[in-house]
Amino acid sequence: MKKPVIAIVGPTAVGKTRLSVEVAEKFDGEIISGDSMQVYQGLDIGTAKITEEEKHGIPHYLIDTKRPGDSFSVADYQQLVQQYINEIGLHQKLPIIVGGSGLYIQAALYDYNFSDQRRDDEVTRKLEEELNSHGVLTLHNRLKKIDPDQAAKVHPNNHRRVIRALEIYQTTGLTMTEYQKQQKRESPYNPIFIGLEMDRKLLYQRINARVDNMLKQGLLDEVEMLYKQGFENSQSMRGIGYKEFIPYFKGEQSLIQATETLKQNSRRFAKRQYTWFKNKLDVHWYTITPETIDETFRKILDDLAGMLERV
Structure with missing residues (x-):
């Protein structure tokens, strides 16, 4: 029997983190981050890393496991996720992946073989x-x-x-x-993909507001610390939320310009995420609004109960 694995996907700022905790609480699950940037220590605000309070005591994996100067590839992610899926299964828990790094999640759940073609x-x-x-x-x-x-x-x-x-x-x-x-496309698991989507205009408003809130929380200080520690050219600092402020620290842009670039890059990234998941994976999509989020999450939990019974 293939193990069931739930993957909660969708664009940034749409509500995946909250849903993942509710799913874990209802179905006795543990959560694996599907965000390629949350593995880095010290990149907290810009990656919208879940707080201890928000975790509600649910174990989370692949958060804060790498130093900012470390590299982290899709193949690394695949190996670790498959390891954690097995460990979570040994706990008699349900593995839940949550995040927006589509290629990483797809590679882990569909067992792409990266070792066949080593780097020259x-x-x-x-x-x-x-x-x-x-x-x-x-x-x-x-x-x-x-x-x-x-x-x-x-x-x-x-x-x-x-x-x-x-x-x-x-x-x-x-x-x-x-x-x-040519990669093998049959999953060694029984993956169930739950996707959250939102009206594009509303989502972009949420993204802009989220950036403003991150700055209030101290994002600029977080990026400056990493910059001063010499991580400017590291893989971790190439992520959205970090690279946009390098020109500001170099005196090449104003803070207003850097902030607007971050908002623009975040909106474009959300659009790419949405398109990627629509084209690449068999996702059960749910449209949410601030007014209907509680009702929609209840429907998702009910639907998941039926899906898991059929697995």
Whole structure:
């Protein structure tokens, strides 16, 4: 029998954290973070990390497990999630993944095999030299010609994924899109995907308000501390909520400009998240509003009870 695993997905600021705790309380579950940035210690406010009070005593995994200077890949995430799913099962608990890092969640639940294609250090080194000499746009434009689908998914600033896609092509002759299509798609689990969505205008208002609230909570001090500790070029500081303030600390932008950039990047990210989950996974979607959130969450819990009975 395949183990049931619930995954609660959707764009940022839509209410996933609260729902995950309610699901865990009702179905005796434990929660695994599905956010690729919450693994980093010290990145609390900008990643909207759950507080101890909000956890309601529910065990949470993959939060605060890495130092800000550490790297953390999809393959690392996959290995750890599968380990925690097994551990949670041994506790006779229900594993619940919650977050918005779609590729990470998909890779973990569908057992993508990352070990088949190891990195070619020499190819990677040459691509990194080219990046330093000619800039990432040169590499991203090359990726557009080779694999337009992958290029559309990867922002030019995501140097690592641009280089990885080009490296896969140079070493295998396959585009990243072709390579991923070859991956095994049957899950070793019985995943149940619950998605939260919201009217786009309302969601964007919530995102803007959330950024303002993060700043009131001390986000700027959090980013400045990491910046002064020398993590500017670390993977952790490339995340939304952190990279936007680097130009401000360098005197290249005003705080107002940096804040507006953060709001804009957060809105665009939410749109990409929503599109990704709609296209990639079989999700049971629920539309929520501030007025109907309690009623909708009750319906989700009722629906989940029926889904779990059928697993």
